[in-house]
Amino acid sequence: TGAMPFVATFASFLALLCCEQIRTDVAYSALPVRLIGHHAGISLGFYGTSHHATEDLAIMRSIADLTVVAPADGPQLAAAVKASVNHARPIYFRIGRGQEPVVYEDGVDFQFGKAIVHGEGSDLTIIACGSMVHPSRAAYRTLRAAGKSVGLIDIHTIKPLDTKAVLAAAAHSRFILTIEEHNILGGLGGAVAEILAEAGSPARLIR
Numbered sequence: 500t501g502a503m504p505f506v507a508t509f510a511s512f513l514a515l516l517c518c519e520q521i522r523t524d525v526a527y528s529a530l531p532v533r534l535i536g537h538h539a540g541i542s543l544g545f546y547g548t549s550h551h552a553t554e555d556l557a558i559m560r561s562i563a564d565l566t567v568v569a570p571a572d573g574p575q576l577a578a579a580v581k582a583s584v585n586h587a588r589p590i591y592f593r594i595g596r597g598q599e600p601v602v603y604e605d606g607v608d609f610q611f612g613k614a615i616v617h618g619e620g621s622d623l624t625i626i627a628c629g630s631m632v633h634p635s636r637a638a639y640r641t642l643r644a645a646g647k648s649v650g651l652i653d654i655h656t657i658k659p660l661d662t663k664a665v666l667a668a669a670a671h672s673r674f675i676l677t678i679e680e681h682n683i684l685g686g687l688g689g690a691v692a693e694i695l696a697e698a699g700s701p702a703r704l705i706r
Contacts, residue, residue: 503531503584509543510536510552510593518558525589526565533583534591539569540630540680542596552593557685559591560658566611567658569593569629569679569687571602575655578609586611593629593657595680600633602653614661618643620650624668627678628654628687635678657687665694669702676705 506513513521513536525532536555543550559567568590570576576594583590617636620643627635632653639651650672652664669675675695677688688706695704 503533505533505535507535507537509550510539510555511550513591514552514555514558518562521559521565521589521591522562526562529564529588531587532589533580534589535594536591537594538596539593540595542630542680553680553682554685555591555593556657556679556681556687557689559593560685560690564588565658566590566656567593568611568656570655571629571632571653572599573597574601574603574605574607575609577605578603578607579611579655582609582611595630599630602633602636609655612656612659612661614664615653615655616664617651617653618649619668619671620648621671621673622648623674623676624650624652624672625676625678626652626654626665626668626687626691628657630680631678654687654691657690660690660694662694665691666698666700669695669698669700672702674705675702 539552541551559565568579570579625635625639639649642649650668677691679687683706692704
């Protein structure tokens with residue numbers, strides 16, 4: 500029909516309750532549906548475990564033909580949604596409560612699968628996504644001001660992940676630190692671990 504449906508609900512419900520429908524009805528059929536999981540991570544912590552979404556990245560990453568995106572803020576989300584017009588397959592957008600500090604200016608460039616490198620470092624490279632980009636940038640600036648050689652990468656697209664950016668960081672950093680509002684199994688840290696292991700990278704990963 501040419502339509503591009505947008506579906507939005509709590510990330511915990513979208514990933515867990517709707518998983519079978521997403522896999523079979525959306526991804527298997529390669530329909531251009533935009534799935535928006537809001538209040539991801541523990542951003543709705545006071546509602547209890549039922550509303551925590553700390554497994555959604557792992558679940559969505561495992562579904563074939565589904566692109567997974569975790570924007571850092573509103574401007575990056577807007578850019579990603581705009582870019583999705585030319586993306587033929589389904590996409591899962593993982594967002595917070597809408598109260599995240601702004602990292603990027605309006606109109607920021609966005610390319611699916613292309614990480615944003617804020618800086619390079621030989622001691623440590625911080626790799627972050629979503630709501631953790633802002634605090635990671637603050638830590639990055641503090642460490643650099645203290646004389647440490649630190650890099651920072653915003654991996655907004657969890658799948659397909661920017662393998663080149665990860666391996667480039669691992670080639671010149673002793674340590675790789677992943678930061679995400681998700682458990683360490685199957686999310687950003689798991690994806691980075693897979694890349695480093697397959698490449699035989701000597702960089703030490705801390706998730």
